[in-house]
Amino acid sequence: MEYIYLDQAASSFPKPKKVAEAMTEAVLKYGANPGRGGHQLAQKADEVIYQTRVKLAKMFGAKHPNEVIFYQNATMALNQAIKGITFKEGEHVITTEFEHNSVRRPLEAIKKEKNISITYVKPNENWLISVEKIEEAIQENTKAIIVSHGSNVTGAIAPLTEIGQLAKKNGILLIVDASQTAGVLPIDMEKYGVDLLAFAGHKGLLGPQGTGALIVRESIELVPLMHGGTGSHSESVEQPEQRPARFESGTLNTPGIAGLSAGIDEVKRIGINEIFEHEWKLTKTCIERLQKLSGVTVYGPLKEVRLGVIPFAIEGIDAQEVAMILDEHYKIAVRAGLHCSPMSHQAIGTLESGGTIRVSFGPYNTEEDVDRFVVAIEEITSAFI
Incomplete structure (x- = not known):
């Protein structure tokens, strides 16, 4: 009896054959450290990573590939998005009861550290998050709205266009967790007014585990969670200001990102x-x-x-x-x-x-x-x- 996999919300499976082939090629043919050398293999690895940024920027409506920051998963991306904001004591955040712990736990940690307040918006009678409920929750000191585009529990889809318009109208940051919708629903950050978009690479984008990304609008200032080697500006004791290096300390997962690139190609093909x-x-x-x-x-x-x-x-x-x-x-x-x-x-x-x-x-x-x-x-x- 053939095994049936119906746990796609956790991680997509099976992966396209080309994902495995791309990862194998990265390991066997150009497995050097991207951005850490001028030789051909390092340049090849760096080019594969950059072209994956280009694909993701185009897919999600980012203005420049360097707005795409790679992480190990959506959880790390969301932590950077949430903890990277400079919250002042007493500021307010709106989120929903449909959020994953990857949103709730960093928010609760900041609440304890910075004494911010959090409103968790309840779903309506149809198990949907309504724009009206979010609007009712807005306060004078509301700093950000954080919303899951699609619930990993109920499958409910948030009205991203309307939420984006509401956030822009009130000068509020909009952070979106697209872990369940990236590769499944069209997302245009510019059109929807999204300031920070986090997603996994191993779900709807059909890439391997160990891949994820955060896309950050150029105008958004974030404090990097990690500090360390970035392959550039090594003479400075400070983290570089340039993106994406500012947020990508340490060696990137080149084989994983190569596989993610192939997964994106498969999503586009279908x-x-x-x-x-x-x-x-x-x-x-x-x-x-x-x-x-x-x-x-x-x-x-x-x-x-x-x-x-x-x-x-x-x-x-x-x-x-x-x-x-x-x-x-x-x-x-x-x-x-x-x-x-x-x-x-x-x-x-x-x-x-x-x-x-x-x-x-x-x-x-x-x-x-x-x-x-x-x-x-x-x-x-x-x-x-």
Whole structure:
């Protein structure tokens, strides 16, 4: 029986073959230190990294490739975005109850250190974050709005255009976590008014783990979290002012970035709109079939278009047990628990029960995958209920 991977919200799999080939080439043919030498191999590594910046800048509407800063993952990118802001004591931040711990924990750390205040906006009755609720939360001292473009728990999509207009109107920084939407939904920082955009490379962009990025508008000043060797201005005791070196101390993950470049190419080849439509079709079919099963509760927006992420619970059965049965007996990979976002589960009422089972789709999943999954859930519910 072929294994079915339905945990795409955690990390996309399988990766395109060209991703592995690009990483292998980097290791075997030009595995030198980028930006740390004038020889041909170092220059080749540096060029591959720069061209990946170019691709990402173009994909997300950044004005210059040097606004693209590489990190190990979206968590590091979000930490740089949030902790790099010079907060004054008493300033205010608006975020949502759908945020990942990669947003919540750095914010709470700053709250303790700088005594800032935080408003966590609740979803409305349709499990969506509304612009009206964010607008109501704005105060005179609001410094930033931080929002997940797409929830990793419910699949709810935030109205980024309207939030961007609201932030610009009020002179507030807009930081967006696009971990679930980069490579799945079109994002234009200029059009949406996004000041800082963080995302993972190993999810919708189909790149390898260990890759992520933060795109920072040129006008935004951030304090770098890391200080060290950047391959340039070595004579200075101060961190260089030039980007991206200012935020990229230490050796970059050249093989990973080469793989990410190949993943971006694959996303462009398929088409972002086509990827979303494919995932939405699978999601819609899966939700409709799950809702027909006795004892199954599906959470998140049920009438609106959403990402390919479905949290659900089966009455009387622990979510972790269902995931284990699916893995061991049906060879289907899903994720159960709180998904690093306890506030999301508190919002949908599943925190005390330990969370939900989450199924999530990618561009290579099929209708046959959905069919096998739903049949497995039907058999599990029949056996337990």
